[in-house]
Amino acid sequence: MGTDTAAADDTTYRLNDGTSLPAIGFGTYPLKGDDGVRAMVSALQAGYRLLDSAVNYGNEEEVGEALRRSGVPRDEVAVATKIPGRFHAKTLALQSLRDSASRLRVEQVDVALIHWPNPSQDLYPQAWQALVEAQRDGLVRSIGVSNFTEAHLHRIIDETDVTPAVNQIELHPYFPQAQMRGINEGLGIRTQAWSPMGKRQAPFEEPPVADAAAAHGVTPGQVILRWHVQLGSLPLPKSATPERQRQNLDVFGFELSETEMGAIAGLAREDGRLFGGDPDTHEEM
């Protein structure tokens, strides 16, 4: 798979802390309420084994409910959540993690991330210390970050000697993030891709995607997710539609050529971000 040799096989990644995650996860935003639970149960039954949530999605209770309703054994599913900006101070971050575990109704959170660095607050190193402590105490299994730049990563690694297991960043064909993927890979950090399809601006009709879909007899969505897998990026597609949920996992039976991979990456735009979410300036509380 690409140049990244960390993949144990096509469908699993081994993280730098010795644990594993599936090669494709399920994005849960903005799934909420009973419809949200139903969509997540359907995703679990389709085979997803990583659910990506966050305090700010307001759906941790639904994630926990879906987990129980699905009948899939707890230890087969990785549940991920994120600490919001308003809780970066260390004691608040630790409380945020305990509250997440309680809303999810799990003993241990499988993956906990800092949602955004919010550099103007300058408290993300405290949130990272809280994650390091929570992992040491067993409240959290794997710890990581989201939307971190190279400078943010170096700061927390230098201060704690602990390297995040994952960095979840915006990544889709209009914004392929070659540089940030290289930085993550160089540090041994798994790149997760948010809005992996490009959300509402998904390039399903762009010729490199549509042509590859026709050539391989798959859908444009499957081409985009296969592109992620071959890049070594772990995509987190969201779909409330059972048929799309199944399709989005079924991307291991074909391979894109180097030409097709390059043509899709060629869709990159100078600033291909969906909403200007530059982590140096965009902040979320």
Ligand SMILES: NC(=O)c1ccc[n+]([C@@H]2O[C@H](COP(=O)([O-])OP(=O)(O)OC[C@H]3O[C@@H](n4cnc5c(N)ncnc54)[C@H](OP(=O)(O)O)[C@@H]3O)[C@@H](O)[C@H]2O)c1
């Ligand atoms: N860390 C962060 O800061 C951050 C930021 C944004 C998102 N995220 C995470 O990333 C996840 C995914 O991001 P996202 O929801 O923004 O974008 P996305 O997964 O790229 O796109 C979701 C949209 O694509 C549609 N879709 C999914 N599969 C499809 C297919 N095979 N064919 C056609 N359409 C398809 C879905 O429609 P239907 O539901 O109608 O099928 C939905 O409208 C979120 O749920 C969240 O977990 C994280």
